[in-house]
Amino acid sequence: MTAIWTEPWFPWAVGLAIGLPILLVVLTEILGHLVRRGSPAAKPLRLLRNLVVPVFALFVLMTLASDQQFDLTWVRVVGTVLGFLLILLVLSAFNVALFSNASEGSWQKRLPSIFIDLARLVLILVGLGILFSWVWGADVGGLFAALGVTSIVIGLALQNAVGSVISGLLLLFEQPFKLGDFLDTPAGRGRVVEVNWRAVHIDTGNGIQIVPNSSLAGASFTNLSQPAGAYVATASVKFSTDDAPHEVSAMLTGVAQALPMLDPAGTPGVAHRGNGAFDVSLPVTSPAREEEAISLFLSWLWYAARRHDLALDGDATDPVNTPESVRAALTSVGPLFGLGGDHVDEIAGLCRVEQWGAGETVQQFGRVPDSLRIVLEGALQLTVPFENGRLQFSELGSGESVGSPLSPVSPRATSPPPPAPPWCCGCRATPSTPPCGRTPPWPDAWASSSTTGACSRSPRSPGPATHPEQHPVSGRSATPRPAWARVEGCS
Secondary structure (H helix, E strand, O other): OOOHHHOOOHHHHHHHHHHHHHHHHHHHHHHHHHHHHOOOOHHHHHHHHHHHHHHHHHHHHHHHHHOOOOOOHHHHHHHHHHHHHHHHHHHHHHHHHHHHOOOOOOHHHHOOHHHHHHHHHHHHHHHHHHHHHHHOOOOOHHHHHHHHHHHHHHHHHOHHHHHHHHHHHHHHHHOOOOOOOEEEEOOEEEEEEEEOOOEEEEEOOOOEEEEEHHHHHOOOOEEOOOOOOOEEEEEEEEEOOOOOHHHHHHHHHHHHHOOOOEOOOOOOEEEEEEOOEEEEEEEEOOHHHHHHHHHHHHHHHHHHHHHOOOOEOOEOOOOOOOHHHHHHHHHHHHHHHOOOHHHHHHHHHHEEEEEOOOOEEOOOOOOOOOOEEEEEEEEEEEEEEEOOEEEEEEEEOOOOEEOOOOOOOOOOOOOOOOOOOOOHHHOOEEEOOOOOOOOOOOOEOOEEEEEEEEEEOOOOOOOOOEEOOEOOOOOOEOOOEEOOEEEEOOO
């Protein structure tokens, strides 16, 4: 009787009994380390540990037990499964090595995943054909020939649809745009919201425009979102030739800089084209905001041109700022400041009635006010910078004032203002030391408005005395503070 250790299958059996558990333990430890690191190599290693190694061990045992390699049907079945798993393992390892660690902007990142999936499918089919030919002795040449003829027939029957799909795949590979980009195409203008094999979906603001990929591939279009940065919108305006160009340019720049949709990294520009024509460049955050920015700019420009006595579109008239309206405004608000009829006549020539558009900044942050502005109609919102925006903390109505070291007075106040003016507009203030006895306070203030107001060009300078604070709405006095104060967030 032959000893068992002399049998040809004994070394394989001992090797599998000892080596298989050790190999599985080692692979498990390596897999856990890769998973903790988030490595893409964990996927092929998991396939190797969970399927390839156990199926290989089973194949070896069945082969030795049958004593005839590939003669039994079940051995061939297990061999076919093992071959298929090896094909998947090789493709998975190849995918990790070539694509998982690709840098941004490389051709591996730009290559659409559909190309990778199609290549993987072709390699799997070819591998299975070779495997069946080797294990089962099948003749796969005829099968490949039939598949080739069928592909040609289908391609000719669906050449238009296939052409659109191929165009879509080429667009996906080249990536001249991405989701969220703003395109200007012959078919429409808008933001890209979807890209698939057949068409690009563009949100035009009035619906979704479906543009076939073949149309985009055969025509030129403009990607307004590239290169990265602000999109420059242009507004063309015209003034009278009697207006000084430098004054017009300064006013246009000021209005443009106040637009809320400007890109923080951009700076508006003004170009004088001669004959009273100007082009204003507005760097906005997105092409989608171009029309909004131009519309708001032109609206604010109408108010600003009349406040600066400039003739926008050749019209210099201001129906609001007339001597009669100025006198009527002073007569209305004069009693709030203790002004009699003689005082009204005396300062009427120094005052004017201004109009401000909704959302305009009346008093900018960190600037010394040059005049006292009293609200006649509408309201002023007082705001402070807060995180990424502004926080409203109060609102001034008719008869209340902003922008001057004079005291804000409410029509509901029960007592006249103190003889010496306190700090600006009743905001929270912290005392500070003035550089000299004649320096006015420096309010960090601005106001967003939709108002008609009267302003004095010669406000009184404050003295170093202390005065009670006046609340802009109730007019109630609070704890006295020095007149010299730095206002924090009076807008």
